[in-house]
Amino acid sequence: xxxxxxxxxxxxxxxxxxxxxxxxxxxxxxxxxxxxxxxxxxxxxxxxxxxxxxxxxxxxxxxxxxxxxxxxxxxxxxxxxxxxxxxxxxxxxxxxxxxxxxxxxxxxxxxxxxxxxxxxxxxxxxxxxxxxxxxxxxxxxxxxxxxxxxxxxxxxxxxxxxxxxxxxxxxxxxxxxxxxxxxxxxxxxxxxxxxxxxxxxxxxxxxxxxxxxxxxxxxx
Amino acid sequence: xxxxxxxxxxxxxxxxxxxxxxxxxxxxxxxxxxxxxxxxxxxxxxxxxxxxxxxxxxxxxxxxxxxxxxxxxxxxxxxxxxxxxxxxxxxxxxxxxxxxxxxxxxxxxxxxxxxxxxxxxxxxxxxxxxxxxxxxxxxxxxxxxxxxxxxxxxxxxxxxxxxxxxxxxxxxxxxxxxxxxxxxxxxxxxxxxxxxxxxxxxxxxxxxxxxxxxxxxxxx
DNA sequence: CATATCATGAGTGTCAACGATTGTCGGATG
DNA sequence: CATCCGACAATCGTTGACACTCATGATATG
Numbered sequence: 032x033x034x035x036x037x038x039x040x041x042x043x044x045x046x047x048x049x050x051x052x053x054x055x056x057x058x059x060x061x062x063x064x065x066x067x068x069x070x071x072x073x074x075x076x077x078x079x080x081x082x083x084x085x086x087x088x089x090x091x092x093x094x095x096x097x098x099x100x101x102x103x104x105x106x107x108x109x110x111x112x113x114x115x116x117x118x119x120x121x122x123x124x125x126x127x128x129x130x131x132x133x134x135x136x137x138x139x140x141x142x143x144x145x146x147x148x149x150x151x152x153x154x155x156x157x158x159x160x161x162x163x164x165x166x167x168x169x170x171x172x173x174x175x176x177x178x179x180x181x182x183x184x185x186x187x188x189x190x191x192x193x194x195x196x197x198x199x200x201x202x203x204x205x206x207x208x209x210x211x212x213x214x215x216x217x218x219x220x221x222x223x224x225x226x227x228x229x230x231x232x233x234x235x236x237x238x239x240x241x242x243x244x245x246x247x248x249x250x251x
Numbered sequence: 252x253x254x255x256x257x258x259x260x261x262x263x264x265x266x267x268x269x270x271x272x273x274x275x276x277x278x279x280x281x282x283x284x285x286x287x288x289x290x291x292x293x294x295x296x297x298x299x300x301x302x303x304x305x306x307x308x309x310x311x312x313x314x315x316x317x318x319x320x321x322x323x324x325x326x327x328x329x330x331x332x333x334x335x336x337x338x339x340x341x342x343x344x345x346x347x348x349x350x351x352x353x354x355x356x357x358x359x360x361x362x363x364x365x366x367x368x369x370x371x372x373x374x375x376x377x378x379x380x381x382x383x384x385x386x387x388x389x390x391x392x393x394x395x396x397x398x399x400x401x402x403x404x405x406x407x408x409x410x411x412x413x414x415x416x417x418x419x420x421x422x423x424x425x426x427x428x429x430x431x432x433x434x435x436x437x438x439x440x441x442x443x444x445x446x447x448x449x450x451x452x453x454x455x456x457x458x459x460x461x462x463x464x465x466x467x468x469x470x471x
Numbered sequence: 472c473a474t475a476t477c478a479t480g481a482g483t484g485t486c487a488a489c490g491a492t493t494g495t496c497g498g499a500t501g
Numbered sequence: 502c503a504t505c506c507g508a509c510a511a512t513c514g515t516t517g518a519c520a521c522t523c524a525t526g527a528t529a530t531g
Contacts, residue, residue: 046514071483103521105482182338291512303485
């Protein structure tokens with residue numbers, strides 16, 4: 032049997048993780064609207080999994096801030112108001128600033144800078160494609176920054192915000208999101224890291240995040 | 252009707268939350284040792300709850316970083332090495348710095364400063380009591396700082412580190428932990444916030460965290 | 472008509488028991 | 502001694518059931 036050849040992927044994740052990914056996607060894509068009530072029995076049927084397994088996924092979803100619990104454990108898709116978006120981006124800003132600072136303190140950061148430039152490259156290529164691709168490339172860059180810091184806790188915390196970040200972008204609508212994905216602004220960050228200037232790196236990132244959240248919640 | 256006055260509290264938490272709290276406590280108190288394998292059937296029996304309910308709690312524990320999954324989903328109590336402790340405290344540092352900065356930017360921060368001074372008071376009183384009480388008072392102070400920032404995301408992220416922080420202190424042993432709980436050093440933070448000096452506040456907090464993690468992992 | 476009471480339904484919390492899969496360990500066997 | 506085999510352990514996931522709580526609407530009562 033010509034095994035393996037056609038096996039699409041060894042990506043055998045547990046059902047719980049698949050369910051979690053599906054739910055994340057459904058929320059950040061707007062398929063499930065903000066405030067919408069998440070009914071265990073419905074969802075477990077839709078996803079074709081048992082309630083128990085689904086509940087495990089929901090717990091995680093809750094901790095990622097994509098769902099919030101009302102009275103009596105009723106979960107609904109979290110609603111993000113402008114203040115919360117600003118708050119999320121403020122936290123994100125300090126996390127990524129720390130990543131930059133950590134990276135700068137590492138003597139051999141040339142390789143990391145190279146990888147970041149590759150990520151910039153990807154963003155550039157994606158700029159012609161769909162908005163989703165661009166968002167993906169953008170988040171890839173920022174996630175990579177955190178990963179390269181070598182601080183697992185930092186990466187983990189950033190990732191636990193990732194869903195909320197996606198939701199914020201969703202919430203903002205597509206035009207406003209676009210202005211945050213300029214390659215140039217991201218290049219400034221990499222330049223600052225490469226030059227070893229921690230203060231500038233930090234200020235660049237914080238400014239980037241502040242303007243990003245301003246764009247996302249602007250009222251026009 | 253003078254009811255309720257004496258009603259101690261209808262704080263009926265779900266079994267899942269109680270289990271989670273019990274597990275947290277067991278880990279941060281050292282009752283469950285680092286690296287120890289967490290067997291679902293054993294734990295569910297010990298806690299007197301079903302496996303399903305326990306599993307939900309375990310997922311949460313995992314996301315808090317108190318347990319880590321080995322191959323094929325086997326969970327064990329997370330092992331923290333010195334680098335991880337430093338990493339945790341670095342993240343904690345930037346989170347609390349953000350809290351301080353946010354607090355400073357609020358025009359009416361006098362009340363918050365008052366509450367922080369109360370917390371200092373508590374730390375002072377606790378300094379004569381058991382080490383656990385002092386740890387509690389210390390963490391209360393830092394958690395309060397995050398809460399007063401009004402940034403729910405920030406508070407949430409901090410709390411998701413709280414278990415790891417407790418573990419770090421555990422891991423360090425009791426003597427080394429003590430030196431991190433000086434009231435004076437904490438007063439410096441409050442003073443900086445009160446004076447509205449964001450830069451000093453940030454530097455004070457980061458220095459505090461760096462020296463704290465140094466103390467915790469020092470090799471003597 | 473207004474109000475109090477009750478039946479019903481939806482949804483979550485929790486449990487118990489089961490099957491499937493996979494890794495582990497102790498032997499029996501050549 | 503190496504290897505294969507079988508029992509065991511443990512997790513993943515499922516199913517089905519029951520209790521509890523709350524909202525809702527119907528009904529009975531004044």
